[in-house]
Amino acid sequence: MSDNRYKKISWALPWLCISVAGVVFCLVYFKYAYILADAWNFLFRREIKAQSYLAPLGISFITFSAVSYLMDIYRGDEAAGSLLDCALYLSFFPKVVSGPVVLWKDFKKQISVRTQNIDKCVYSLNRIMLGFAKKLILADQFGAFIAGVTFYEGGMDPITTLGTMFAYMLQIYFDFSGYSDIAIGLARLFGFEFKENFNFPYCSKSVSEFWRRWHISLGTWFREYVYIPMGGSRRGKRNTIRNQAVVFLLTGIWHGAGWSYLLWGGINGLFVILERLVADKKAYQKTPNVVKWFLTMTITFIAWQLFRFPDMEDLKLCFGSLFAQYPLTELPYTWKYYFDARIIFLMIVGTLGSTLFGWEKLKIWCKKATSPGIGFLIQELVIFVLFIVAILCMVNSTYSPFIYFQY
Incomplete structure (x- = not known):
C-alpha cells in the first residue's frame, strides 16, 4: 500500500x-x-x-x-x-x-452536509449586523477623521500625530474584523461554517500571540502550505528561524507590491524570532504580562504605520511630527481643533471593544446574561439599533471601501 x-x-x-x-x-x-x-x-x-x-x-x-x-x-x-x-x-x-x-x-x-435552523439564522444575521456596525460606526469614522487631518509644511503637533496613528490602528482592526464578521455570517446563512478570523489580537502579550489572533486564516494557510512543508520546527532552531523568516517575508509581500510591506513583514518576523530565542530565558518569563502587552502593542502600533504610509517620505514626516521636529507656532491647527468629543468617545469605545471584550471572564458573563429570554431580547435590540445607526452612517456618506479589498 x-x-x-x-x-x-x-x-x-x-x-x-x-x-x-x-x-x-x-x-x-x-x-x-x-x-x-x-x-x-x-x-x-x-x-x-x-x-x-x-x-x-x-x-x-x-x-x-x-x-x-x-x-x-x-x-x-x-x-x-x-x-x-x-x-x-x-x-x-x-x-x-x-x-x-x-x-x-x-x-x-x-x-453536501450543510444544515440550517432558526438559531443558526439568528446567529448569522447578528454577525452580519455587528460586522456592519464595526465597519460603518467605527472603522469609517476613524478613516474620515484621519483623512481630515492634514500634514502641513510645518508638520503636525505630537498629540495629533499620535492620535491619528492610534486611530489608524483601530481603523484597520475594525475594518477587517468587520468584513470577516460579515463574511462568516453570510457563509453561515448558506450552511457553511467558517472558522474565526480574529480573536482580539490587541490583547496579545507577544508578537507571536498577535499572529495567532490576527487574520488567523492567513496564518493557518502559511503554516499548512509553507511553514510545515519547509520543515516547520522539527529540524532544529536554525531551520525553524529560517522558516519563520521566509513565512513573514512572504506575508509582507502578499499584502502589497511595495518595499514598505516587505519591511512590515520583516519587522513582525524579526520580533517573532527574537521571542522564540528568549522564550526560555528567566528574565523574559519573569517579565510582567502588562509590560509584555505594552511592548507588543507598541511594536504593532509602529508597524501599522507602514500600511498607512507606503511612501517612506510620508512615514518620515509622520515620525518627525511625532517627536516634535517642527516648530508648532507655524501650525494653523493643533489637536484641540481635531479631537472633538465625538471622536474621543469613538476612540474609547474602539479601545474597549478591541480589548475588554477579549477577557474570558467577561465573555462567560455575557453568555450567561444573554441566555435567558429577557437577556436575549435586550441583546437583539442592541444589535438591531447598532445596525440602524450603521445604515445611517452609510447614508451620511461616511462609507469607504474595506481596506483589505486592495490585497
Whole structure:
C-alpha cells in the first residue's frame, strides 16, 4: 500500500509543481509586475516597463484557495471535487474578495452536509449586523477623521500625530474584523461554517500571540502550505528561524507590491524570532504580562504605520511630527481643533471593544446574561439599533471601501 501511494505521489509531484507555479504566476503577473520591473532595472541598469493591467477582483484570495485545493488533494487530506464543487469553492462570494482564507479540506466536507435552523439564522444575521456596525460606526469614522487631518509644511503637533496613528490602528482592526464578521455570517446563512478570523489580537502579550489572533486564516494557510512543508520546527532552531523568516517575508509581500510591506513583514518576523530565542530565558518569563502587552502593542502600533504610509517620505514626516521636529507656532491647527468629543468617545469605545471584550471572564458573563429570554431580547435590540445607526452612517456618506479589498 505504501509503495503504491509513493508511486502515485512521485508521479503527481511534477504536475503539482506545474499547477501551483501556473496559479502563482497569475498572481505575480497582475500584482507584482511593477515592483519586479523596478528591481530588475535597479540591479541591471535596464529600462523595462511593466504593462498595466487591472487585477481580477480577489486574485490574492482566489490564488490561495487554488493552492489549497491542489495541495490538499496531493497530500491526500481531501478528495478532489466535481467541477461545480471546485468552482463554488474558488468563487464563493462571501470570502472571495477579502477572505477569510478557507482551506479546501475544511470546505469540501461541508458541501453536501450543510444544515440550517432558526438559531443558526439568528446567529448569522447578528454577525452580519455587528460586522456592519464595526465597519460603518467605527472603522469609517476613524478613516474620515484621519483623512481630515492634514500634514502641513510645518508638520503636525505630537498629540495629533499620535492620535491619528492610534486611530489608524483601530481603523484597520475594525475594518477587517468587520468584513470577516460579515463574511462568516453570510457563509453561515448558506450552511457553511467558517472558522474565526480574529480573536482580539490587541490583547496579545507577544508578537507571536498577535499572529495567532490576527487574520488567523492567513496564518493557518502559511503554516499548512509553507511553514510545515519547509520543515516547520522539527529540524532544529536554525531551520525553524529560517522558516519563520521566509513565512513573514512572504506575508509582507502578499499584502502589497511595495518595499514598505516587505519591511512590515520583516519587522513582525524579526520580533517573532527574537521571542522564540528568549522564550526560555528567566528574565523574559519573569517579565510582567502588562509590560509584555505594552511592548507588543507598541511594536504593532509602529508597524501599522507602514500600511498607512507606503511612501517612506510620508512615514518620515509622520515620525518627525511625532517627536516634535517642527516648530508648532507655524501650525494653523493643533489637536484641540481635531479631537472633538465625538471622536474621543469613538476612540474609547474602539479601545474597549478591541480589548475588554477579549477577557474570558467577561465573555462567560455575557453568555450567561444573554441566555435567558429577557437577556436575549435586550441583546437583539442592541444589535438591531447598532445596525440602524450603521445604515445611517452609510447614508451620511461616511462609507469607504474595506481596506483589505486592495490585497
